[in-house]
Amino acid sequence: MTYEKRVTYEKRVAYERPGAHEKPGAHENPAPSGLAADRVAHEAGGRLIVDGITLAPRPGTTLGLIGPNGSGKSTLLRLLAGVLAPAAGVVTLDGTPLPRLGRRQTARRLAVVDQHATTQVELTVREVVALGRIPHRRPFSGTTPADERAVRDALDRTSLTDRADQSWHTLSGGERQRAHIARALAQAPRELLLDEPTNHLDIQHQLDLLNLIASLPVTTVIALHDLNLAAMFCDEILVLREGRAYAHGTPAEVVTEELIAEVYGVRARVTPPADALDHVSVRFLRTPPRQPGP
């Protein structure tokens, strides 16, 4: 890495890594609040898919993960969710490592939405959303008023109340993703992880879905392909390349012509935000036609 973004990244890592500025033994691990990953790594087939990522999104904010295919976004999310165990490093919730917290306790406060999870089982939308209550329920116990309320609020929040008793299979792609978000909300999470939830959606549904996600009162980590959408909806962006954190900062700091050329190998024009409500925007350019050789 050759330019200033690298500096920004280093500064932030130093800032975020627990105890990085402190003398050894002076103060052991001040617990970061919320979700945090400390130098997590994952290996598959002798290759490091995720290589020493540290992050700690501020509670209530949205952290975007961007990077080319195979840069490790999905794997990082699976590590953060505790579905994969890291080969090195640790993921913590309020300072407690996920394995110590246990699957059930983790599921009571951290929810995951995949890119397009589907099922052959015949379920109504309400039943899909009620799946989110599983970590809160005991075997043989009936539905509690808290379960009812959580399902109702989740349906309401995602505008699916009038579809509640329809079959899941009758929903459109956008509605299915909303139903997954409703199921995640029924888990009553404080952290929400999303893996490219807008894939296969048209632009209106992409914007609707991201507006919904941005309005949720939770800490969000979201993998996105579209740089403009990431710039619009994320408070901070972490750029991954070959499993490493390449840059980290606000959209305006991170999304630059140099970075896009370096990470994606494509040419782009980046327009800075015009005012406080605007965001940095990207226009991709065609590769110039190849000149016939001399």
Added chain:
Amino acid sequence: MSGAAGGGGAHRLRSALRGGLLTLAGLAVLFLSVAVAVTIGPADISVPDVWSAVAAHLGWGEAELTPIRDGIVWNLRMPRTVLAAVCGAGLAVCGAVLQSLLRNPLADPFVLGVSSGASTGAVAVVVLGVGGGVLTVSAGAFIGAVVSFALVLLLSHTLGDTTDRVVLSGVAAMQLFSALTSFVVLTAADAETTRGVLFWLLGSLSGAAWTDVWTCGAVLVVVLTVCLLHARTLDAFAFGQDAAATLGVHVGRVRVLLLCTTALLTAALVSSAGAIGFVGLALPHAARAVVGAGHPRLLPVTALAGAVFLIWVDTLARTVLDPQEVPVGVVTSLIGVPAFVAVLYRTRRSR
């Protein structure tokens, strides 16, 4: 909003009530089916006769029947009917659990290779005389089932441990053991033995004794309890293993536990009654069409439906060609397939 809220609550309450009522009604139908099915057959016996015989044996009253009629009720028809109920319930529940766990609507209790392993074990005892007369057919079948299931677990673990690898390993084991069974039968058995073995392979309750009932019944109670304890966990598998994991499920642990318990139950049932096909595949689908896919309700209803179904199918199998008997596995499919197609047709999706 409050209207919708009330609607949701009432909906839940109604469906919970319906599930409870359905289970109660199912239990009533089950007891009635046992009582009536026992009266059907060449010897003329009435429902009150059945009651008095059962009451006498449970020590609630005086014996009113002649010893022969009492013997027909208590030693022949009763164990057979109860074993039919146990087998039907067990196979149907195993099918429902495996279909959800493996996310495969084609899964049935025999998908893990248990039945073909059992067949090979039984054939080894009957035809080859393995065990030197010490091993009974049932014991041989049980050992074969366990060996085959262990092979499937080992294979699927080696091959990558995903659900489709489990199913494919099961198919491989099934092919291997049925080839072994055919090979042994065709090379070593005479015509009479072949006929006997074939009868057993197709599933038959004709040899039912109380010891079978107690063994299978005990395993059924244990396995049913384990499955009911994991009913919600099975719901969580609807969107796959990763989704289940993020809903707080210990996927690996639950999968091994449920695979092993269902295999154990299947092995116990197959060693007593042979490989009765179709019940485990079709009954869960039929039950889903009635009560939906939620396992807390689906599992008890599936168990009851399987029990009642197999009682009547077996009654038909032993009376329709009287005095000859048709293997129950043949009748389950002959009756089950049209019913199954009807269920699938009714629940087809119009998209």
